[in-house]
Amino acid sequence: MEMKKKVALTCALTGSGDSHLKHPNVPKSPKEIAAAAVEATKAGASVVHMHVRDPKTGDPCRELELYQETVRLIRDADVDVCINITTGMGGDWTPDKENPLMPGPGSDMITPAERMEHILRCRPEICTLDCGSINWGQNLLYIATYEQLRESAKLIQGTGVTPEIEAFDLGFMWQASDLLKEGLLPKNTMFQLCVGIPYGVKSTTLAVAAMRDLVPEGHHWAGFGIGREEFPMLALMYLMGGNVRVGLEDNIYISKGEFATNGQLVEKGKSIVESLGGSIMTPQEARDAFGLIKQKPQFKEVSINRQ
Template sequence: MQPKVIITCAVTGNLTTREHHPGLPASPEEIAQACLDAADAGAAIAHIHVRDPETAEPSMDLALYEETVRLIRAKNSALILNLTTGPGGRYVPSEDDPARAGPGTTLMAPEKRVEHVLKLKPEICTLDFNTMNSGGQVVINTPRNVGVMAELMRDAEVKPELELFDSGDIVMARDFLKAGRIDSPAMCSIVTGVKYGFPSTPDALAFAARMLPTDAQWTGFGIGRMAFPMLVQSWLLGGHVRIGMEDTSYIARGQLTAGNGELTERARDLIEKLGGVIASPEEARAILRLDA
């Protein structure tokens, strides 16, 4: 078991919508407050996507990231910030010519996907290794593009959190580590419950965790109704934990959550009742070697 358990709160995500939860944070003020609420409830890390304040649709607008980070830092300088670089990898083939991008495609240059990271220099940002089917669409993260982003993250002295959706992703991540393209020890997230990736089962999470380098710090999580079961499973297997409105809109079956603070409180309660000890942001920095 981990001596101290890091809670990450993923407050909005990219795919959750207001149809899933009418209170999904969207404006910089709402997202910042969600992060602060999660921190008050025990989260050491806030994982952040931004949204268009008017439509609540996903956005990569640098100004929205700047304002969100500014609002958080005005009230909390300890909380560890983890900015996404996931958006920008989705490809939707047009129906008449699959070689042409159709509506919904977000595929962009890797340099553009890390623009906000280079400007804001958070402690952590995500680095997705998955190329996979996603509904009727495809997410594309080629080794070349992942390598470009990894190099830019290193130059900016931002630690990448390796997002791993299936076994092949872990193989590619290990290749990057072996080649020195990413520094060890790695920080990894094992994502379960995304269709055509790892299923949300104890066997799948245990298998994925065994594939990781032995010195890696890792978090396992599930989405939807398996968010809390996989949170506990991650801790039982020796990992850290994650929760938030990116992963689930519900605090209990049929009951929408009041928000990210409530979800984080439940996560903390579950881990502490099982005997775990929650890491503060300062302790999380030491565990992840963010100041090294």
């Protein structure tokens, strides 16, 4: 195993699931998400990964104005951190029970251009690209056809934003490799191995090794596990030569029955890496290592007040 001494640690702040129904302090509003980003950065995170939520209900959403406001608050804060923003919203399909050809409740399908609009405006250092389709639970499908991925990759080109391939299964790695061969992804494209999420790759050493071996030569990669497997997988990813990730998107507990904060998860993840002989990159070291560009956002003029 190839073990790097210094790695980037990403904190996934809130996610797009129903964790707000399980944890009373999952960040919801732009102000709360930005505060979580500051907390995670001060605890040692190199990168923060963000989704947005409806500030009133806490439900996942994809409003451009909320992304803009959250990014503005993070950039205006008294910390420097690399921002990584999802593009995974707007690909959910649930078949209607009476007519499976039609979308049922919970479906949310939009075009690749709509999935990318907030990236073109907010200009984070990194944006995710979920590189394939997957059964997302019992009756929910996440759809990203290869042609949609080609269009998404083309939209990212020229923005200066580095794509991070979110790989939930081995086929995701295959599709990303083909996009690279077509010249649709930049040379500094990153890979994130997402394990333990039904129904993708299980959290086993063999599965992680298989995915790692499919990372194209010369490309940086990271990985994470979810729930109780978050920290064992962090140690495994580090020992296998990858960068690491923690955060309330992946796990809401710091110990059995005790709710975590993002800062606590970062501190614990950092301590594990350090106990194994490694250290965590600063945000600027991550930019230098991965060829990331800190840009000025290109915000639309909006006027909202959602605290």
